[in-house]
Amino acid sequence: MRKERASCPLRGVGGIGYNQNGNDRKEGISMTDVTSAVQIVMPQHCNGYQTPRLFGGQLMAWIDVVGAVAARRYAHCAVTTVCVDHLDFIAPAHLNDTVVQEARVTWAGRTSMEVRVDSFVEKLNGKREMVNRAYAVYVALDDEGQPSPVPPFTPETEEERQEYAAALERRKLRLAR
Numbered sequence: 001m002r003k004e005r006a007s008c009p010l011r012g013v014g015g016i017g018y019n020q021n022g023n024d025r026k027e028g029i030s031m032t033d034v035t036s037a038v039q040i041v042m043p044q045h046c047n048g049y050q051t052p053r054l055f056g057g058q059l060m061a062w063i064d065v066v067g068a069v070a071a072r073r074y075a076h077c078a079v080t081t082v083c084v085d086h087l088d089f090i091a092p093a094h095l096n097d098t099v100v101q102e103a104r105v106t107w108a109g110r111t112s113m114e115v116r117v118d119s120f121v122e123k124l125n126g127k128r129e130m131v132n133r134a135y136a137v138y139v140a141l142d143d144e145g146q147p148s149p150v151p152p153f154t155p156e157t158e159e160e161r162q163e164y165a166a167a168l169e170r171r172k173l174r175l176a177r
């Protein structure tokens with residue numbers, strides 16, 4: 001039988017978030033808000049090609065960070081990465097490119113959340129080209145480092161409903177492995 005554990009504080013209600021003190025809630029912050037990150041590709045992030053490209057492992061590390069923050073914001077507690085099983089490198093990023101990342105929760109189960117992370121190269125004129133799309137799963141952890149319940153996820157927009165349905169399929173495949 002599952003042992004009852006201390007759950008994350010202030011959890012369990014959708015569609016709201018913390019105030020600036022981090023210890024109270026205010027209306028109007030969607031739990032499906034986008035979490036963004038921005039990087040400039042520096043020499044230490046690149047492989048040794050004549051035209052240096054962003055090293056894939058570096059992008060994966062950035063994906064994991066922004067994805068984890070999206071999951072933390074959803075769960076309001078620490079999270080750990082359990083799986084990144086879908087990672088498409090669509091186009092390269094090069095030295096001195098601006099990389100913009102957007103992470104959003106697409107599905108939540110009892111203790112786990114799927115997060116989609118889109119990575120773009122942003123040109124100096126502001127135009128963006130997608131270079132990567134990844135889906136990662138995070139598990140919320142209580143103070144003892146054990147899986148802890150997260151709020152239910154209710155998709156609201158058509159895009160969220162489609163992502164949610166696709167996330168259910170991805171979950172089936174993950175758990176069948």
Ligand SMILES: CC(C)(COP(=O)(O)OP(=O)(O)OC[C@H]1O[C@@H](n2cnc3c(N)ncnc32)[C@H](O)[C@@H]1OP(=O)(O)O)[C@@H](O)C(=O)NCCC(=O)NCCS
Pocket residue numbers: 079080081082083108109110111112113137139146147174175
């Ligand atoms: C993640 C971890 C806490 C899960 O522990 P566990 O004993 O397997 O816990 P559970 O069986 O209760 O699973 C917890 C959740 O993870 C999900 N899960 C477990 N393995 C999964 C996988 N391979 N893919 C997708 N989801 C998975 C379960 O379905 C469950 O989700 P739900 O509560 O929403 O239904 C544990 O496996 C762990 O600590 N792994 C190492 C994580 C890590 O170190 N990551 C890298 C550094 S951040």
